[in-house]
Amino acid sequence: MHKNQTINFSFLAPVYDLLGTVCFLGKLHASQKKQLKHFPKQVKNILILGGGTGKFLVDLASQIDFESLTYLDISPKMISQARSKVIKEIPQLLPKINFICAPASDLPDQTYELIITHYFMDCFQQKDFELLALKLRNMLAPNGLWSMVDFYNESNSSSRSLLIRFLYLFFRVSCNLNVRKLPEFDAWFHRHMHCQHSQKLLNGLLKASLYKKI
Ligand SMILES: C[S@@+](CC[C@H](N)C(=O)[O-])C[C@H]1O[C@@H](n2cnc3c(N)ncnc32)[C@H](O)[C@@H]1O
Structure with a gap:
């Protein structure tokens, strides 16, 4: 995962939520919130x-009772924004949340x-x-x-392909x-996991799924 170590979302951090809301009509956040009722x-x-x-961390932590939560992101600005949101909105939960600023490849082995x-x-x-x-699958209890929510282009529609190419260019x-096309999510999850629930949004551009180990 070396190429990803140079990525830096910090520049986008201050405007990320606003951009997402305006460009995707609030569906990026809505697609995540809808997952909560299945947890x-x-x-x-x-x-x-x-x-x-x-943003989703606050929703989740306010509705789900948990003993500990590990929050990992490679961007220091994203981590500091998430931490500030917790301090402002749910300060009583701060001691249960472990913020880690690191690439996902550094994730220590633990079961979740x-x-x-x-x-x-x-x-x-x-x-x-x-x-x-595969690493995450092995870490799952x-x-x-x-919970997996992401962009999809299942039927290879040309308008969705164009939009996804534009998004990758923007990022x-x-x-x-340094990524140019979406990984083949469905093929991998179909092979390695059991789908409990799945929902499409924005005409199939977004998909929210919940998986268990086979
Ligand atoms: C597109 S944003 C999504 C943020 C959030 N999950 C949401 O839906 O609003 C992707 C996030 O993943 C982080 N990220 C990207 N590559 C990473 C990596 N290799 N290790 C850890 N974090 C990474 C970025 O810093 C960024 O905050």
Whole structure:
């Protein structure tokens, strides 16, 4: 995952939520919030990877009872924004949240009951996605859940392909993200996980799924 170590979302951090809301009609956040009703109300430990500004972290932590939550992101600005949101909105939960500013490849081996990758796995090229996905699968507790929300282009529609290419160009210029196409998420999850629930938004551009180990 060496190429990803040079990526830097810090420049986008101050405007990320606003941009997402305006460009995708609020659906980037809505797609994540809809996942909450499928999560158990009590979870021992949670891992959020590439959590960004912490908007979803606050929703999740306010609704799910947990013992510990690990929040990893490679961008120091994203981590500091997420931390500030917690301090402002749910300060009583701060001691239970472990903020780690590091690349996902540095994630220490541990078992989690709930793993969350929302608009994060699209930051990897196919090979790196597969390596990380396998690592996460192995870290999932036997009855654990993996919430995956991301961009998709299942039927290879030309308008969606164009939009996704534009998004990757935007992230290449603004964040130095060296990825040009979406990894084949469905093929991997179909092979390695069992889908509990799945929902498409924005005419199939976004998909939110919940997986268990086979
Ligand atoms: C597109 S943003 C999504 C943020 C958040 N999950 C959301 O949906 O609003 C991707 C996030 O993943 C982080 N990220 C990208 N590549 C990473 C890597 N290799 N290791 C850790 N974090 C990474 C970025 O810093 C950024 O905050």
